[in-house]
Amino acid sequence: MQNTLRISFCALLAVLATFNAHANTDSICDASVCTPSGFSPLAFATTRDADGLYDYSFFVGPNVPASITLPYFPDSGAQNVSTPEGWTFTTHVEQNVPGNDHYAGTMTWAASANAAGPYAVFSYRAAYAPGNAQVSALMPDGTVSIATLPIPVSPDAVTVGVVMPILVPEAGTMAMVMLGIGGIALARCRASA
Helix, strand or coil, X not given: CHHHHHHHHHHHHHHHHHHHHCCHHHCCECCCCCCCCCCCCEECCCEECCCCCEEEEEECCCCCCCEEEEEECHHHCCEEEECCCCEEEEEEEEEECCCCCCEEEEEEEEECCCCCCCCCXXXXXXXXXXXXXXXXXXXXXXXXXXXXXXXXXCHHHXXXXXXXXXXXXXXXXXXXXXXXXXXXXXXXXXXXX
């Protein structure tokens, strides 16, 4: 019995260590920038519709910012932007990326005095699958808060390098987890026999 507990404990530590190695890259917000009063958006799962376009949507959480800015690349095919009541939406192509024919800019939602409160939903459709990128929010107190949301991984977004891949555990990591679970099962079978 003690041997089984020891094996189970070691397997649990191995699994926790594996997931802890990826914990910093999976955070919603950079802890040095975000505060309890900062921007804490939550993205809904990005789905692909019947037209082959990806539906992106998120809501802002309890702390409503004065504006939200996402990276924008015209080649992403962003369309059908949904703006909550009291918010305005603009796109701005800021620059031609030096040395390339790639354009980058911003998508910005700005709140008016009578803007929809907490948990207002923002959405749009685009032609490319999601990757994570840093977005910013101007808070009512004048501070800027940074968070991570999925945006379309268009060719220009990849060229500019603002998109981070969505993390999937490596095959070797998953194999080690499965080996640990198999070891636990084997130990329990032997202990019960």
